[in-house]
Amino acid sequence: xxxxxxxxxxxxxxxxxxxxxxxxxxxxxxxxxxxxxxxxxxxxxxxxxxxxxxxxxxxxxxxxxxxxxxxxxxxxxxxxxxxxxxxxxxxxxxxxxxxxxxxxxxxxxxxxxxxxxxxxxxxxxxxxxxxxxxxxxxxxxxxxxxxxxxxxxxxxxxxxxxxxxxxxxxxxxxxxxxxxxxxxxxxxxxxxxxxxxxxxxxxxxxxxxxxxxxxxxxxxxxxxxxxxxxxxxxxxxxxxxxxxxxxxxxxxxxxxxxxxxxxxxxxxxxxxxxxxxxxxxxxxxxxxxxxxxxxxxxxxxxxxxxxxxxxxxxxxxxxxxxxxxxxxxxxxxxxxxxxxxxxxxxxxxxxxxxxxxxxxxxxxxxxxxxxxxxxxxxxxxxxxxxxxxxxxxxxxxxxxxxxxxxxxxxxxxxxxxxxxxxxxxxxxxxxxxxxxxxxxxxxxxxxxxxxxxxxxxxxxxxxxxxxxxxxxxxxxxxxxxxxxxxxxxxxxxxxxxxxxxxxxxxxxxxxxxxxxxxxxxxxxxxxxxxxxxxxxxxxxxxxxxxxx
Numbered sequence: 032x033x034x035x036x037x038x039x040x041x042x043x044x045x046x047x048x049x050x051x052x053x054x055x056x057x058x059x060x061x062x063x064x065x066x067x068x069x070x071x072x073x074x075x076x077x078x079x080x081x082x083x084x085x086x087x088x089x090x091x092x093x094x095x096x097x098x099x100x101x102x103x104x105x106x107x108x109x110x111x112x113x114x115x116x117x118x119x120x121x122x123x124x125x126x127x128x129x130x131x132x133x134x135x136x137x138x139x140x141x142x143x144x145x146x147x148x149x150x151x152x153x154x155x156x157x158x159x160x161x162x163x164x165x166x167x168x169x170x171x172x173x174x175x176x177x178x179x180x181x182x183x184x185x186x187x188x189x190x191x192x193x194x195x196x197x198x199x200x201x202x203x204x205x206x207x208x209x210x211x212x213x214x215x216x217x218x219x220x221x222x223x224x225x226x227x228x229x230x231x232x233x234x235x236x237x238x239x240x241x242x243x244x245x246x247x248x249x250x251x252x253x254x255x256x257x258x259x260x261x262x263x264x265x266x267x268x269x270x271x272x273x274x275x276x277x278x279x280x281x282x283x284x285x286x287x288x289x290x291x292x293x294x295x296x297x298x299x300x301x302x303x304x305x306x307x308x309x310x311x312x313x314x315x316x317x318x319x320x321x322x323x324x325x326x327x328x329x330x331x332x333x334x335x336x337x338x339x340x341x342x343x344x345x346x347x348x349x350x351x352x353x354x355x356x357x358x359x360x361x362x363x364x365x366x367x368x369x370x371x372x373x374x375x376x377x378x379x380x381x382x383x384x385x386x387x388x389x390x391x392x393x394x395x396x397x398x399x400x401x402x403x404x405x406x407x408x409x410x411x412x413x414x415x416x417x418x419x420x421x422x423x424x425x426x427x428x429x430x431x432x433x434x435x436x437x438x439x440x441x442x443x444x445x446x447x448x449x450x451x452x453x454x455x456x457x458x459x460x461x462x463x464x465x466x467x468x469x470x471x472x473x474x475x476x477x478x479x480x481x482x483x484x485x486x487x488x489x490x491x492x493x494x495x496x497x498x499x500x501x502x503x504x505x506x507x508x509x510x511x512x513x514x515x516x517x518x519x520x521x522x523x524x525x526x527x528x529x530x531x532x533x534x535x536x537x538x539x540x541x542x543x544x545x546x547x548x549x550x551x552x553x554x555x556x557x558x559x560x561x562x563x564x565x566x567x568x569x570x571x572x573x574x575x576x577x578x579x
Contacts, residue, residue, distance in 0.1 A: 043104040050107030051090075056363035057151060058094045062086055076103060095146040098411065105130050109144055117351040118325040120332050142415060145343040148350030149418045154365050155353045159244055160267060162188060167269045173287045177508075180271075180289065181313035188240040189271045192262070192278065193319035194253055195327065196220055197233040198335050217252050220338075230422040233341040235326065236261060241318050244356050247326070247349045249341040249420045255280040273316050279483065283490070289314040338422040346418065442554050455524040458559040465560055474562055481561035484509070485517045489556040492527075492548050499532075500544040511542065518546055519571065520561055526550050 199219035220232030
């Protein structure tokens, strides 16, 4: 029949049972006598009774649904719809229309669900770590790079990681300069410097497994100091991780990390890109790409949200994805409140996240009447503050501090005072002058490129044994020209000993060099200048040819 009320169109008893089941599993109420309060009170829907001592407790106290002034079945409806609609979402506007409530009330209900998801997402982290530790024990190791990894990963939950942008800045909002100051994904989420350079878009870091769990974080950039701690805290060290080439620094921490080159060029001149640029020897990140597509399609329903609330929205989406994978039973078993229940009236030792702030003002509301649960001294927004994303203004390229790898080492400072390392001291000063001067962007990019290559090579020659250029080329699959530039710069500064082992003229025989490091193993690689102009390159080439 058309024209009925909301309670007539919706099965309120069913959604009330859903709400009670979620609270009893995720936020169980514990009595002082040690018994779990699970006996409902039909005349008092906000309270439960202890079956042993018959003491009454509030079932909403110290939960995300405290001070709930709307019927409880509405919260059950919102949770049930969010679960079944995933990967799609239900917005506050739709809740307002469907439940016939004010938009601000619907938005507050949405925030309560997001707080529930953010708190319970912490209970999912141990389940993920347990699954990965079982699939990738300590002796597990992927085949060497260049070999097919499909036989080793066919039945294992390989982690795929990637990044994506939500709600990027348009050209009009950015003074017509969408990529003027910054490059890459960060150029789409920050305003121009003329408008303040504030972040208005959301940059997401996505990790997940095939048809499994997912973890999403809101990050300001893609640097190793930002993304590295997130991966390190969530994943065991022996986990197999597949990414694109934006994670070149990850191999030092995770030995089973593999990358796929999406920009691989084709050997056939008729084509620009290679056929295997999406999957190389079984290494791909299509799982994370699929998660990016599902997430971006779902977030379109919101039209836009500020970066401040990005963590809440992303946690909500990830929670219902993980809930469909692990199930409510496993989540309730692993719930901290279920494993070690606490008395909610206690001011200390509260293990439920949302109970800490409310317990600061005294005993929680545990009375028998519904009015007692409204006596909260702290606003609900205080509970959301730990999950707010702190959007910052990104510094310009000229304002970003440049990290100096070896200048702060006490051992290196002692070595630089010795007479044999005078050339090394001059090279470090030249590098500092280069970064302090107003050099061109392409010059800085080339210096960073060779610095990354130098750090990669320096990690391979930790001992003072002799190493050979041919072995280095076979291991790294890098052309000999950039390798020789780095080795020659090291030899000129005196940090390695370089010997020419080519049997004859280089035009008839493959060049061969032997080298070994002269600095102690505890000394990091000094930061020297590898970039050269045309004149410097020709002079250095002529010098080494004369030495031969």
